[in-house]
Amino acid sequence: MSTAATTETKPAPTAIEKIKVKVDGREIEVPRLIADWSGKLTPTTMIQACELAKTEVPHYCYHPKLPVVGNCRMCLVEYGMPALGPDRKPVLNSDGTPKIAKMPRPAISCATPISPGMEIYTTTPAVKQMREGVLESLLINHPLDCPICDQAGECKLQEYSVDYGQSASRFVETKVHKPKAVDLGPRIMLDAERCILCTRCIRFTKDIAGDDALGIINRGSYNTIATFPGMPFDNNYTLNTVDICPVGALTSKDFRFKMRVWFLKETKSVCTSCATGCNVLIGSREDKIQRYTPRENDAVNGPWMCDAGRLNYKWIGRDDRLKDVLVRGQKTTWTAALNEISDKLKKSQAGSVAIVASARQTNEELWLISKLKSKLGAISDSVARVGESDKLLVSADKNPNTNGARLTGICFSEIGTSLPQIANGIASGKIKTLIVFGEDVTKHGIGADLLGKLDNLIVSDILPNATTKLAHYILPGCAHAEKRGSFTNTKGRVQKFMKAVEAPGDARAEWEFLHDLVFNVTGQDGFVTIEGLFNAMAADVSAFNGLTWATLGDTGVTVKI
Amino acid sequence: MIVNRKPLTFWERLYLPAIVGGFKVTLKHAYATLFQGKVVTMEYPEQKWAVPPDYRGAPYLVKDQEGNTKCVSCQLCEFVCPPKAIRITPPGPTGKQADRTNAEKMPAEFEINMLRCIYCGFCQEVCPEEAIFLQKDYSLVGSSREEMIYNKEKLLALGGVSPGIQKWKLKLEEAKAQESFPVKL
Secondary structure, three states: OOHHHOOOOOOOOOOOOEEEEEEOOEEEEEEOEEEOOOOOEEEOEHHHHHHHOOOOOOOOOOOOOOOOOOOOOOOEEEEEEEOEOOOOOEOEOOOOOEOEEEOOOOEEOOOOEOOOOOEEEOOOHHHHHHHHHHHHHHHOOOOOOHHHOOOOOOOHHHHHHHHHOOOOOOOOOOOOOOOOOEEOOOOEEEOHHHOOOOOHHHHHHHHHOOOOOEEEEOOHHHOEEEEOOOOOOOOOOOHHHHHHOOOOOEEEOOOOOOOOHHHOEEEEEEOOOOOOOOEEEEEEEOOEEEEEEEOOEOOOOEOOOOHHHHOOOHHHHOOOOOOOEEEOOEEEOHHHHHHHHHHHHHHOOOOOEEEEOOOOOOHHHHHHHHHHHHHHOOEEEOOOOEOOOOOOOOOOEOOOOHHHHHHOOOOOOOOOOOHHHHHHHHHHOOOOEEEEEOOOHHHOOOOHHHHHOOOEEEEEEOOOOHHHHHOOEEEEOOOHHHOOEEEEOOOOEEEEEOOOOOOOOOOOOHHHHHHHHHHHHHOOOOOOOHHHHHHHHHHHOHHHOOOOHHHHOOOOEEOOO | OOOOOOOOOHHHHOOHHHHHHHHHHHHHHHHHHHHOOOOOOOOOOOOOOOOOOOOOOOEEEOEOOOOOEOOOOOOHHHHHOOOOOEEEEOOOOOOOOOOOOOOOOOOOEEEEEOOOOOOOOHHHHHOOOOOEEEOOOOOOOOOOOHHHEEOHHHHHHHHOEOOOOOHHHHHHHHHHHHOOOOOOO
């Protein structure tokens, strides 16, 4: 189990001794101990010191969030230690500085701990030669089928070959051929020829995902990654192995041959499949989402995400998306529809309006709804979604923003408890107007017969359902990838997400038209941008006090819930 | 910077000497064309121009000697194309298999907008499969803009065959030869 799943900031560690080392002649201070993949403090290694010194050391098998094995030899560096005399005292140069004895052999920087006074050399001719040698050896049996390889463009073998390799191959013999397009599991395809046997995937699935599914079989040049016979590589985290695979050996069946990665626009976003709120990058090209990849955030998901969340994007581009503003089935404009709704809401009696918001909406939208709610004296609630959780990332709460709904006062700590009250209100004729956001209330106790009794059913949704069919007003909304906003995750992490693609047709971000609606009904104004809206919300909602859109940064801020 | 115009001399202000000089050139060429047969124009389109061998005409897709599509949809030409004339639809995970067993993929659709193409030849230069060549066509016509977007079928038909080393076939043969090795999966 990795640190990835722990959201809370760790208690302030006891002061760790700092030691001085030199990287390529520059002296830096680094902590003697540093947290390893499991969060345990272990002696700082040379590669970590180089990283702190902003010196790049190429590596394949080393991954900061995986156990160190040191098998690829790409991170070899030369180093020196302060020379000790026969009296075990440092030998000094004539100018008083300690004399450095260069070690006769190089060391793999990923597995060699640093010690005080150590000097690391990453640019010597010998290091350059070693890197060339390692790359030449890795390329001996590599098929060089980059034109048909999905990894091309984000392949470490390509990158390091350009940066550190030789320009020409000296290999004239026949390459060893291994199986191509091996079906490893329901979501993973293996090309054994491309594999450089770094074992990152094996370590990930064994140590992080806790499913010891992969291993290496055969000997020598015939080494191959494989599963146990008859046991497909199938757990909820398999696609992370595609991310960490430095070459194109493991590829995603979902993304296979879909788009070259250099065409993808990467947008920082948040996964909405559960309340964990894993940070993701949305890869899109020309308003079509091609893939999700995890974005590192040690406070939430580390560098990982689950397969279910990663593949849950296809509904965004569905053809049956709601695209038109409809008033009683007639297509109209946003202005006309919003004016009509505002007039009706302004004239409505206190207590005759109920709101069913969605915990899939953003903090800002829920806050705007809460403004409507208090002005209209409305009763509001949302819908709970409960599923299975796991030990690593998946939360049992399948709404991305349940805590946002609670903090903005849309629902009580127990979500969905007011729904029967709304149903009764409609049945008794007390509630005449129902505003629904992104939920199919017919599945949650407010059936079609009850909806038929309403004077006004105002529905905003993304995809058609039984509720939108009965709606008097349909306001087409946006998926999270089509707008900006923020979610509060299960641990109270407020995280913002950016817009990746344009919404189809007339669909408009909910916060935009909610702002117009709130302005028409209550007269409140002053937040026509998402930044202004967030800042106004943060000033109003006590839990968010002190936050601004800018201070959320890319990885969010944890608030008390 | 101010450049002062030189005043015309008396000889230049007469005009006539320059006109006479001009007529001399015109009449020299008229004589060469009419009486010496030194024709510099061509009766296009009845007469056609002999296209030089390294001419950069319209880019077309080619097939290998076995009639298979050479393009593997790597999309480098699409990326490098300065006027963004090329548009490739990759096969995706469920697309049609490549013509050649070992090449794994080929484009589902390949479009070149010939109105956008500037005949720079970058696509030919960048192609790792030698699948696209600038050929000799220089006079492309169509009656609509849509007609000038050539699709994969049209590009392959116009491109013809360009024999090559068939590296994917070689790889497959190598792999097959190794199947009889002692170590088997």
